[in-house]
Amino acid sequence: NTICRILFGERFSYGDEEYRRILRCLAENFRLESSIAGQLYTILPSLMNHxxxxxxxxxxxxxxxxKFLARKVAEHEATLDSGAPRDxxxxxxxxxxxxxxxPRTAFRRDNMYVTVxxxxxxxxxxxxxxxxxxLMLLLEHPEVAGGGHGHGCWE
Structure with missing residues (x-):
C-alpha cells in the first residue's frame, strides 16, 4: 500500500478482493522466480517458452x-489536472x-508502464x-520497542 500511495495517490482496503488478488500474484511470482523452473527459464528462455x-x-x-496497472493509469489520464499532479x-x-x-525523450508511454x-x-x-x-526484530528484542523511555507499546 505504501507504493500504491506513491504511484497512484491512494491506498487500497485490505478487504479489496482485486488488490488481494494482485498481492497473491506478486507473492507467487517471487516464489516462482526462485524456484528451479524459474531459474531454468533464466538460463534457457527460448527452450522453456515451449x-x-x-x-x-x-x-x-x-x-x-x-492489466490492473494499465487500468489505474487510464483512470489517471481521464482525471489528470496538469497543474496539480497527485502522484x-x-x-x-x-x-x-x-x-x-x-523524439529523444524518455517520457514515453512504454517507459511509463515499465517504470510503474x-x-x-x-x-x-x-x-x-x-x-x-x-516486526521479527521487535519480537526478539521487545526492550527496543520502548526505545528506553519506559513507555513502549509492549509494556
Whole structure:
C-alpha cells in the first residue's frame, strides 16, 4: 500500500478482493522466480517458452498485474489536472505532455508502464520484507520497542 500511495495517490482496503488478488500474484511470482523452473527459464528462455510448467504461471500473473496497472493509469489520464499532479503517475503523464514533440525523450508511454510495473513489483515486495523483518526484530528484542523511555507499546 505504501507504493500504491506513491504511484497512484491512494491506498487500497485490505478487504479489496482485486488488490488481494494482485498481492497473491506478486507473492507467487517471487516464489516462482526462485524456484528451479524459474531459474531454468533464466538460463534457457527460448527452450522453456515451449515447455509446460509452473514458470508459465509467472506470465499469467504478470498479465493480471499489467492489466490492473494499465487500468489505474487510464483512470489517471481521464482525471489528470496538469497543474496539480497527485502522484507519480500524474507527474509522469504531465511530463509526457511537456515532452510530446521531443523524439529523444524518455517520457514515453512504454517507459511509463515499465517504470510503474517495476516500482510496483519492487516496492511492494521490499516494503513487505522490511516490515516483516522489523516486526521479527521487535519480537526478539521487545526492550527496543520502548526505545528506553519506559513507555513502549509492549509494556
Amino acid at each position: 515447455l509446460p510448467g509452473p514458470h508459465q504461471t509467472y506470465f499469467q500473473n504478470n498479465s493480471i498485474i499489467e 507519480f503517475v500524474d507527474a509522469f503523464l504531465c511530463r509526457m505532455k511537456q515532452e510530446k514533440g521531443n 510495473f517495476d516500482m510496483f513489483m519492487a516496492g511492494t515486495e521490499s516494503t513487505s520484507i522490511t516490515l516483516r523483518y522489523c
